Amino acid sequence: MSGDYGAVALLIVVAIGLSIPVGRYIALVFMGRPTWFDRVVGPLEGFILRLSGVDATRGQDWRQYATSLLVSNAVMWLAALAIFTAQGHLPFNPDAIAGMEPTLAFNTASSFTTNTNLQHYSGETGLSLLSQMVVVTFLQFMTAATGMAAAMAVMRGLAGDRLTTLGNFHVDLVRAAVRVLLPMSLVIALVLLGQGTPMTFDGAVSASTLEGGEQRIARGVVASMVAIKQLGTNGGGYFGANSAHPFENPTALSNAVESISILLLPMATIWALGHVVRRRRVAVMVFAVMLALYLPLLAVAVTQEAGGHPAMPQLGVDQSAGAMEGKEVRMGSVLTAFWAVSTTATSNGSVNGMLDSLTPLGGLAAMAGLWLNCIFGGVGVGFVNMFVFIVIAVFVAGMMIGRTPEFLGKRVEAKEMKLASLALLWHPLAILVGTAIASWTWSATAQPGDTLAWLRNPGPHGFSEMLYEFSSAAANNGSGFEGLGDNTPFWNITTGVVMVLSRYVPIVAPLALAGSLAAKPTVPDSAGTLQAGSLTFGVMLWAVVVVLGLLMFLPVAVLGPIAEFLALPTGS
Amino acid sequence: MMRAQLRLAVRLALVTMLLFGGAYHLVVWAAAVIIFPRQAEGSLLRRVDGTVIGSRLIGQSFSRQGYFHPRPSAVAFDAASSAGSNYGPSHPDHRRAVEARLAAFVSLEGVDPRDVPSEMLTASGAGLDPHISPAGALVQTARVASARGLPLERVRQLVRIHIEHPLFGVGRPVVNVLELNLALDAADAREP
Numbered sequence: 183m184s185g186d187y188g189a190v191a192l193l194i195v196v197a198i199g200l201s202i203p204v205g206r207y208i209a210l211v212f213m214g215r216p217t218w219f220d221r222v223v224g225p226l227e228g229f230i231l232r233l234s235g236v237d238a239t240r241g242q243d244w245r246q247y248a249t250s251l252l253v254s255n256a257v258m259w260l261a262a263l264a265i266f267t268a269q270g271h272l273p274f275n276p277d278a279i280a281g282m283e284p285t286l287a288f289n290t291a292s293s294f295t296t297n298t299n300l301q302h303y304s305g306e307t308g309l310s311l312l313s314q315m316v317v318v319t320f321l322q323f324m325t326a327a328t329g330m331a332a333a334m335a336v337m338r339g340l341a342g343d344r345l346t347t348l349g350n351f352h353v354d355l356v357r358a359a360v361r362v363l364l365p366m367s368l369v370i371a372l373v374l375l376g377q378g379t380p381m382t383f384d385g386a387v388s389a390s391t392l393e394g395g396e397q398r399i400a401r402g403v404v405a406s407m408v409a410i411k412q413l414g415t416n417g418g419g420y421f422g423a424n425s426a427h428p429f430e431n432p433t434a435l436s437n438a439v440e441s442i443s444i445l446l447l448p449m450a451t452i453w454a455l456g457h458v459v460r461r462r463r464v465a466v467m468v469f470a471v472m473l474a475l476y477l478p479l480l481a482v483a484v485t486q487e488a489g490g491h492p493a494m495p496q497l498g499v500d501q502s503a504g505a506m507e508g509k510e511v512r513m514g515s516v517l518t519a520f521w522a523v524s525t526t527a528t529s530n531g532s533v534n535g536m537l538d539s540l541t542p543l544g545g546l547a548a549m550a551g552l553w554l555n556c557i558f559g560g561v562g563v564g565f566v567n568m569f570v571f572i573v574i575a576v577f578v579a580g581m582m583i584g585r586t587p588e589f590l591g592k593r594v595e596a597k598e599m600k601l602a603s604l605a606l607l608w609h610p611l612a613i614l615v616g617t618a619i620a621s622w623t624w625s626a627t628a629q630p631g632d633t634l635a636w637l638r639n640p641g642p643h644g645f646s647e648m649l650y651e652f653s654s655a656a657a658n659n660g661s662g663f664e665g666l667g668d669n670t671p672f673w674n675i676t677t678g679v680v681m682v683l684s685r686y687v688p689i690v691a692p693l694a695l696a697g698s699l700a701a702k703p704t705v706p707d708s709a710g711t712l713q714a715g716s717l718t719f720g721v722m723l724w725a726v727v728v729v730l731g732l733l734m735f736l737p738v739a740v741l742g743p744i745a746e747f748l749a750l751p752t753g754s
Numbered sequence: 755m756m757r758a759q760l761r762l763a764v765r766l767a768l769v770t771m772l773l774f775g776g777a778y779h780l781v782v783w784a785a786a787v788i789i790f791p792r793q794a795e796g797s798l799l800r801r802v803d804g805t806v807i808g809s810r811l812i813g814q815s816f817s818r819q820g821y822f823h824p825r826p827s828a829v830a831f832d833a834a835s836s837a838g839s840n841y842g843p844s845h846p847d848h849r850r851a852v853e854a855r856l857a858a859f860v861s862l863e864g865v866d867p868r869d870v871p872s873e874m875l876t877a878s879g880a881g882l883d884p885h886i887s888p889a890g891a892l893v894q895t896a897r898v899a900s901a902r903g904l905p906l907e908r909v910r911q912l913v914r915i916h917i918e919h920p921l922f923g924v925g926r927p928v929v930n931v932l933e934l935n936l937a938l939d940a941a942d943a944r945e946p
Binding site: 185186188189192193230233234235236249250253254256257258261304306307315316317319320323324352355356359364367368371372375376377378379380381382383384386387388389390391392393395397398399400401403405406409421422423426427428429432433434435437438490491492493494497498499500501502503504505506507508509510511512513514517518533534535536538539540541542638639640641642643646647663664665746749750 | 756759760761762763764765766767769770771773774775776778779781782783785786789790793794795796797798805806807808809810811812813814815816817818821825831832833834835836837838839840841842843844845846848849852853856867868869870871872873875876877878879880881882883884885886887890920921922923924925926928932935936939
């Protein structure tokens, strides 16, 4: 087990080490500076822009930028909806999979357009090869690129002095996809192929097993999709079991590469911030605060899962390998806990073990990542969420010392505070109101004799299943306590709406905020200026995130995972 | 203004859909077929006559005395629908299932309950786990050896050579159940 702790430490160090040069590369790409890679991807980028008719020289103010983002995403959403519904009649459908029912198609299209990748279907039986390729994989590229573009626009706003434009959305979108996501996905796909992830346009294959049984083995274009799924904080798996499935994640090495891919771009975005705003110390501070939020959650999850199921020793069951229900032997309990916290902290949402079967506090650590939703965070968007917390922290700090709040030389005034509050409050509102409505609907519609209805688990854990679903939808994460029977019109429609609002409110409000800050003159630093890169402000920011997180989510945490933890019989 | 935006968005979506939804897959597929053809088709294992036994990466069900048994599966090793049990730790059925599996395992293998590794009593995440731990294999050797009439040490030796260690210790040592059972059949054929 101690070797597993060393493995986790090693993976985190490698992820941080890789994120620094990647962050620098991202910054160069978005500042339009030359990179060593231009000769390879430059022509491809120019080709796409010309073919699409994008005028790369046109700058956009925040309104135009946001409009382009929304219109472009709306078009992709419609295309997804159409293909999901019609997939039964379209080509590339070797396993003869039928079209999606309308509410499921609505949910799935919303899910992949918002980079959430919540899946109320199972890949083996729910999507044709065509849908997996031209909708799911396509959106996994474009939505990650959308998030990165939004983050870069916000950063430019912070760096600007009386700036009226934030960049060009279409150019940023194509840059992110072609220059950042595509080359890295190709590399990861090759590694996965070598480890055994399939890549075939054929459908399932029939095997007659050693004992003479029949086994149908689902296959498909798995390697190409899993690469971008991990890299783009998407998380939507090719198969129902996601990266717990041996085809999606065949070996310990593929698991290491996929684990690092979860963290890489979310971490790199923070280093890119330091380059774009030309303040390395601010990036170090933000990164340190995120790490100081991530590591305690990781410690809780890892020790809980390694500690095993609390009630098992009573039955005489050895727990020296940790809690193994829902986990795979090649990863074991510790690396599964590490993945669970990384995937929820960063808004990825892929899993390499079933989260519903985590120990109560291990599951709580995963949920806390969804609630805070600002630790590294989905490609780009994690920084945008942390930016909202920064504005709040700056405001609180300003109030404490009685000065006009400033961040990076920009005055934070009433208008900015209103936008930040809107972005901040939407998240708990969606989760808490959604869970409340679901709980009420559950109790109002429960049939006598069917005490569980759409829940898999009784008691507080059943409540956690509903709470997790809305937390995941609102955080645009996509992982689930999969025992929840979520393919019903109620869950498809409610979580579909939450995913859409939870994606675009926290993108548009910070864009407006950045637009407003960009237009202001930069105030030169003075002795009384709040030092955004200082340790003091870092501690302040950490405390603001933790206190607000506790205020918003402690009550539901007590009702769900903490109640389950206290109720479990323990001892030997 | 809005019409121009819309036209641009549609054209961009079409072009990028062809590139990232089509060409990207083709490039990876071409690389797969050239460099990793066996992995690309799913690491399939075939008999001499070409029929497929299964995939070395996908667990399959074993219940005969002469074979090593895999972990419990929530989907009965249906490789066209992967899933875990999704039992939360407090679910009473989870506790019952583990108790029943422990009793069955102990009576089948004739071992002490404390020597049963927990993965043999719990359903895996995908329901298709091809692996068990080295301890999970060694604890079954006595039963397998006696069912096959092979020397115990020969079977233990087979298990030991099938232990795969992860690179740099990032992961857990595993034994692939299907490969181990294929090796058993081969050993049987050599020692009639």
